[in-house]
Amino acid sequence: MNNKLSIRKDWTLIESLIDANSKVLDIGCGEGGLMAQLEKNIQAKTNGIEVSANLTQKAIAQGFNVVQGNAEKDLNQYSNKSFDYVILSQTLQAMIRPKEMLLELLRIGGKAIVSFPNFGHWTIRLQLLLLGKMPVTKGLPYAWYETPNIHFFTIKDFQNLCQKSNIIIEKGLALTSGGKQVEISSGLSGANLFTNEAIFLLSYKNFEPIKTELKQKSFVGSSAIIS
Amino acid sequence: MNLNFNIVENSELECSIAEFTNTNCKLDSGFQLNNFKIAYKTFGTLNDNKNNAILICHALTGDQYVTGKNPLTKKNGWWSRMVGPNKPIDTNQYFVICSNVLGGCSGTTGPKEINQISQKIYGAEFPSITIKDIVKVQNFLIESLSIKKLFAVIGGSMGAMQALQWTIDFPEKINNIVHIAGALKHSAQNIAFHEVGRQAIMNDVNWNKGSYIKKNIIPERGLAVARMIAHITYLSDNSMHRKFGRKLQSRDIISFGFDADFQIESYLRYQGRSFVDRFDANSYLYLTRAMDYFDIEKSFSNSIEFPNITNSHINYLVISFTSDWLFPTSENKEVVKKLNYFNRNVSFTEIETDKGHDSFLLDELELDLTIDGFLKSNFKKINPHE
Numbered sequence: 283m284n285n286k287l288s289i290r291k292d293w294t295l296i297e298s299l300i301d302a303n304s305k306v307l308d309i310g311c312g313e314g315g316l317m318a319q320l321e322k323n324i325q326a327k328t329n330g331i332e333v334s335a336n337l338t339q340k341a342i343a344q345g346f347n348v349v350q351g352n353a354e355k356d357l358n359q360y361s362n363k364s365f366d367y368v369i370l371s372q373t374l375q376a377m378i379r380p381k382e383m384l385l386e387l388l389r390i391g392g393k394a395i396v397s398f399p400n401f402g403h404w405t406i407r408l409q410l411l412l413l414g415k416m417p418v419t420k421g422l423p424y425a426w427y428e429t430p431n432i433h434f435f436t437i438k439d440f441q442n443l444c445q446k447s448n449i450i451i452e453k454g455l456a457l458t459s460g461g462k463q464v465e466i467s468s469g470l471s472g473a474n475l476f477t478n479e480a481i482f483l484l485s486y487k488n489f490e491p492i493k494t495e496l497k498q499k500s501f502v503g504s505s506a507i508i509s
Numbered sequence: 510m511n512l513n514f515n516i517v518e519n520s521e522l523e524c525s526i527a528e529f530t531n532t533n534c535k536l537d538s539g540f541q542l543n544n545f546k547i548a549y550k551t552f553g554t555l556n557d558n559k560n561n562a563i564l565i566c567h568a569l570t571g572d573q574y575v576t577g578k579n580p581l582t583k584k585n586g587w588w589s590r591m592v593g594p595n596k597p598i599d600t601n602q603y604f605v606i607c608s609n610v611l612g613g614c615s616g617t618t619g620p621k622e623i624n625q626i627s628q629k630i631y632g633a634e635f636p637s638i639t640i641k642d643i644v645k646v647q648n649f650l651i652e653s654l655s656i657k658k659l660f661a662v663i664g665g666s667m668g669a670m671q672a673l674q675w676t677i678d679f680p681e682k683i684n685n686i687v688h689i690a691g692a693l694k695h696s697a698q699n700i701a702f703h704e705v706g707r708q709a710i711m712n713d714v715n716w717n718k719g720s721y722i723k724k725n726i727i728p729e730r731g732l733a734v735a736r737m738i739a740h741i742t743y744l745s746d747n748s749m750h751r752k753f754g755r756k757l758q759s760r761d762i763i764s765f766g767f768d769a770d771f772q773i774e775s776y777l778r779y780q781g782r783s784f785v786d787r788f789d790a791n792s793y794l795y796l797t798r799a800m801d802y803f804d805i806e807k808s809f810s811n812s813i814e815f816p817n818i819t820n821s822h823i824n825y826l827v828i829s830f831t832s833d834w835l836f837p838t839s840e841n842k843e844v845v846k847k848l849n850y851f852n853r854n855v856s857f858t859e860i861e862t863d864k865g866h867d868s869f870l871l872d873e874l875e876l877d878l879t880i881d882g883f884l885k886s887n888f889k890k891i892n893p894h895e
Contacts, residue, residue: 339875342856343882349857359846
């Protein structure tokens with residue numbers, strides 16, 4: 283996952299969703315590749331949390347503010363709306379309680395950016411349909427008995443959950459298997475068939491404008507608040 | 510600040526001594542300590558910008574001899590593996606200062622030194638001191654060296670307590686801290702162990718209510734027992750098992766007596782005996798007490814939430830060890846949580862090792878790499894062209 287040499291495509295997409303000079307928390311930040319990119323390109327002020335001691339130490343040694351910890355246990359140390367953006371990249375499907383995680387992201391951040399592999403991709407659907415076996419793909423390379431991914435869901439599932447939980451999808455971006463980027467709109471189901479990896483920018487409906495050091499402009503994009 | 514001081518080189522102690530006179534230094538207890546001296550060593554050179562100075566705070570029984578030869582024990586300094594040319598705390602790059610703490614016994618004003626006013630050895634007349642007092646006195650030293658801002662304050666154990674205290678009392682004078690195996694407050698269990706050690710010393714007939722030096726005796730049995738107890742708390746069950754197990758000492762069969770049959774007994778006795786030669790019993794009482802009194806939970810929170818002087822520029826690195834039960838990971842994490850709650854520049858890692866609290870002094874590659882990288886990358890931020 284942490285390929286240092288190539289600039290990851292999903293990172294570029296994540297970067298495009300973030301306003302310059304924002305405060306960003308990267309959950310599962312590895313050795314800090316995305317943080318480095320955001321600091322360099324859009325002057326973000328970053329913090330990270332990473333479960334692996336080894337990767338944490340590498341990130342610290344490069345001068346990043348990274349705390350070793352478990353996303354499912356240690357997010358309670360961050361205060362409400364203390365970041366403009368909270369990023370959870372490629373890990374929602376590995377969480378024990380994905381819904382609580384989403385709510386937690388939006389408690390800490392004004393906005394959340396979540397990316398996940400789409401289980402609705404047509405190749406996956408075909409594998410299950412034709413072979414009758416749990417799908418194994420490039421994006422989801424593990425056999426069922428050793429996969430860290432314990433919750434499989436599709437783009438449609440995710441959209442439904444957001445709707446139920448009063449979460450606004452401000453923007454959805456899709457990476458297809460061919461490497462093409464498409465915007466995901468709520469009406470079309472084509473995206474659910476062809477998307478390998480989906481990236482969503484989320485915010486809360488009607489969240490209260492709690493006064494912190496947050497920059498006002500991070501509220502502006504939201505439908506509920508008029509600055 | 511108007512300072513009356515005089516720096517002299519002490520050839521016997523092979524270190525510098527800063528002597529302060531008529532300094533307005535009020536201790537936590539209310540005692541006015543206006544004349545005092547600080548024994549310290551420096552390594553490396555202060556750069557032209559005066560921004561490469563690192564203060565290293567020693568632990569309970571440490572001293573100013575952080576690296577190089579210790580002239581008193583004839584051994585290498587207590588952190589020579591970490592500090593020196595091309596070491597993680599690189600003295601080719603940084604100007605390292607290490608001073609003996611207030612209340613210590615290797616040259617700084619403490620219970621075994623002479624009270625300038627009464628011209629007698631302090632002994633138990635020495636005022637009670639706290640970690641805050643220790644840091645206050647360190648600050649006088651930094652002032653006397655004309656250093657406006659330290660690049661970093663680094664310490665493990667009691668040294669970590671001092672590093673945190675620096676962020677509360679003099680945030681404008683530091684850029685970074687490295688806090689290794691410490692806590693926001695000394696736990697009940699830790700106070701308990703200290704109390705047993707102090708009782709061992711005070712119940713030694715030689716202790717004489719603290720005035721043993723003029724009688725030319727020392728409470729060596731009590732002090733040795735105190736050290737033996739403390740030493741156990743610095744190790745871990747696993748490391749003791751790995752190192753000693755139930756192995757017998759210089760014998761094949763048990764003696765059916767109370768000799769040091771087991772290697773671990775012999776090892777602890779040796780630790781106790783050799784400690785007596787290098788450490789003052791009263792210092793041990795005063796410094797363990799200073800650690801017991803340490804509780805900055807409130808003042809630390811307040812200093813971040815309602816700072817009198819801005820401190821949001823400080824980068825904090827907190828490190829703990831999996832097998833440390835004296836200052837466990839959970840207590841180190843309390844420091845991290847407070848900082849994260851207020852969105853500070855904090856980093857934290859827990860290093861996997863079975864060597865217990867003493868790990869910070871031992872060969873731990875991850876510790877070296879983390880500290881080395883943390884210092885280098887943050888040094889680059891303030892010296893982009895070096």
